Amino acid sequence: MSEVVNKTTLAKATTGVLASLTTGQKNEALLVMAAALRAEADYIIAANAEDLERGRLNGTPESMLDRLALDTGRIDSIAEGLQQIAVLPDPIGDHLETIERPNGLFIEKVRVPLGVIGIIYEARPNVTVDAAGLCLKTGNAVVLRGGSSALSSNRAIAEVLHRALAGTAVPPDALQLIEDPNRSSVDEMLKLNGLLDVIIPRGGSSLIQNVVLNATVPVIETGAGVCHTYLDASAEPGMAQRISLNAKAQRPSVCNSMETLLVHRDFAATHLLALAEAFRDVRVELRGCPDTTALVPWALPVTPQDFATEYNDYILNVKIVDTLEAALGHIAEFSTKHSECIVTEDAANAARFLQEVDAAAVYHNASTRFTDGFEFGFGAEIGISTQKLHARGPMGLPALTSCKYIIHGSGQIRG
């Protein structure tokens, strides 16, 4: 039996116990896990040093090493994350619906765990803890497959968490780490129908696309964001500039940042040059349509391929449009259905944009950067779903649950 089948089978065997744990038992386990991470921080940091050294020998870029690196401060904030999950409301057992039928059947629809969740992610050891915490809080077993460059760190973290869980009501087997660094272990997880109930990929677009295009297990697709902001003719200029700069430059590396700015011709005539200067001041490279480059001499020409690219960088496409319809058409063509914004003082145009744009989050007069579980007040975020099934947009704890119908009868049969 392969490591993947073996460990997923062990995880599945815990689902019955997990589903019947009380909220108090789960929260206690989360707090014990947090304390163990802090107590064994040195052990984890020593393992992390192995990953960092291997990474340096392999010529890994500094920015990636930085995402991989752990110190006591980072471990403390990872532990703090578990404590925050412990105080969130537990969705399991929630009554979603009650139906009384004329024949006397009493039907309850209640929230239950999904079962066994597979998480496939890259070299960020914090995801190991975060995903484990969110899954256990919702009564799910979890099979973690992190990037091989963080393997020593992840192995140490899993060891520490296993030891911690041994003293709690949560069976340690509920948390499994796949250590096989070969791509074949990912491929195996993707086809594990019957053992895995769902797979959630967390990482860059190539990781996500590999999962979406090869999994036969149900997937929750997260991620890619080619987000637009449209400045309408009536946009208030100061607000338009604040929102545009924030959407692009406050943190360009994330999926809810803006990639393309659409500007109504009337607004562009009077305000685009000043806006372009503001972008230049924060070192954002502009790539514009011909009308844009005519107004903004330092803008490079944009290509159709640029409009489809998630830069995750200080680069912005700019396109001047004649009408709201043209903006809607551009968004329909290039949007990844993540987050889209209109800045306008015209209520009718705002209403039309909010209704017609097909995206997880549509904004009027606010930065797309708010598409985030914490900013929405969920207290947690498993990821941002860009698919339409099951969950869409920022996913809080309920996205990790399913439901079940419980039917109370008194001998009813069907006629």
Add this chain to the structure above:
Amino acid sequence: MSEVVNKTTLAKATTGVLASLTTGQKNEALLVMAAALRAEADYIIAANAEDLERGRLNGTPESMLDRLALDTGRIDSIAEGLQQIAVLPDPIGDHLETIERPNGLFIEKVRVPLGVIGIIYEARPNVTVDAAGLCLKTGNAVVLRGGSSALSSNRAIAEVLHRALAGTAVPPDALQLIEDPNRSSVDEMLKLNGLLDVIIPRGGSSLIQNVVLNATVPVIETGAGVCHTYLDASAEPGMAQRISLNAKAQRPSVCNSMETLLVHRDFAATHLLALAEAFRDVRVELRGCPDTTALVPWALPVTPQDFATEYNDYILNVKIVDTLEAALGHIAEFSTKHSECIVTEDAANAARFLQEVDAAAVYHNASTRFTDGFEFGFGAEIGISTQKLHARGPMGLPALTSCKYIIHGSGQIRG
């Protein structure tokens, strides 16, 4: 461009219009469709005769020809189904959540259509109309791929519905029928990410497994039911017999019928023989464990493979168990997580069964035959989901919807 890509692209182009239709406009279209089916019944029946003749030449069994056959009575009841969909509440636009954030952002979560739904089904022309009606009511475009043996009927139905829609607010292109009878057209649909938002298979288990194991488009798995009824030691004998007979024999061909009866040893000792005689009276073949065959001489020996089989027929497995735990263990091993029932007068055993069994519907003292959208009071049924993502159990109209976050701001940016 292939037929599948061409027609799905046409369907997708209608999603903007469909999403903004009023409930009244959609209901009117459903009534016009119903009237057209009745008015053009002769045309549809003539096309259906071609399918039936081809089927007879190919040696199709009478039972399958019967499912394919249309007459004015059947067309009338298909049209009646559309009228029933018209009177159901429209879930689109429902406010699911309202969030006010401390920074003044006002976030609404509203129901929206899924977009374009692909339905892959067998030779039942009623599904063509039913699926089209359910999808259009929920503002979705639909791409239908029915079995080739019903192609003439489906083509005639689609023609009639297209002509009917031309006079309504629903764009006729919202309904597309794939006519290519080759398996390759199904394979193409399964990989149509970006054009199709979801695929729902409706049919037998081989059709469903083909879709689940080959689709990269998200799938809602429906169907297979290896359902159990457990007669506990304290089961009331009359009720136990009524429920068992109903679950097995009222309509054995459907997914919510029982395949295996689990009987506590104490109940079996006093009541199994009488129960077995009642099954014999309605011509149900029994396949029993050794303890069962000792009590019931005419029962055949059951095999492990039998316990995993969905017979859809007048055949029943019977197994005697010593404890509730043994029943739970058998169900955990063989259940397809569809519908499971305990018959007992013991409240603690009932509570444990309802909590621990992992299935879409769990029953205490009622027949599993009630797992059905109409019996649950949904007024419609797209199918019965046996997966845990998105929808589980009988699916009413909300299962054909997604959601969208609409965020109203006044210039908020992220700090």
